[in-house]
Amino acid sequence: MILLKKVLLAFFGLCAGGVIAAGVYAFLAIIGVFVRLMGKTGTRKHIFLYETVIILGGVIGNIMDIYEFPIAIGGFTGHLLLGICGLSVGIFVGCLVMSLAETLKALPTISRRIHLAVGLQYLILALAAGKMTGSLLYFWQKMASLG
Structure with a gap:
């Protein structure tokens, strides 16, 4: 019973975090931060790299925040x-x-x-x-x- 409770808590926590992260990224995309950066730097041809780095940054940032890895x-x-x-x-x-x-x-x-x-x-x-x-x-x- 305790294991089921922990699994459900982890599931709902991840779902809620995913919804919040999606909302933040949608907000950033709507106001045009990424498009403006690509336009100012002249790197529109690297859009796949931008998408990859943005996603990796969000995932790694969340992992670092959750697990609090010490950097000595x-x-x-x-x-x-x-x-x-x-x-x-x-x-x-x-x-x-x-x-x-x-x-x-x-x-x-x-x-x-x-x-x-x-x-x-x-x-x-x-x-x-x-x-x-x-x-x-x-x-x-x-x-x-x-x-």
Whole structure:
């Protein structure tokens, strides 16, 4: 009876996780994050590679989250790996936010409200640079207190 309960719990957990993951990926596809990245980088011919990497990323990310594999890398190598992972996640979140903002037509609204006819790209760059600087300072202080 206990085994049946565990099997059913695992089944329903996997089903619920699959539904949530499908919803997240559908949201990302609808707002055009992947298409925009392919268009900006000029790599539309590698769509099968994009699909494979996106699926593998979701599956491996879920496995790492569920089982919490420890990664015993310390010192400079660990900090370098952490920095690369943080930069990758930051780039993805930035692309997600920009796609969502464009989808919601927020940029034209902002430019009309602040009467900005030219230079919107510089405003966006300044906002991104400020966010990046704040994040780097925050994490630099945390890493300095660890080492």
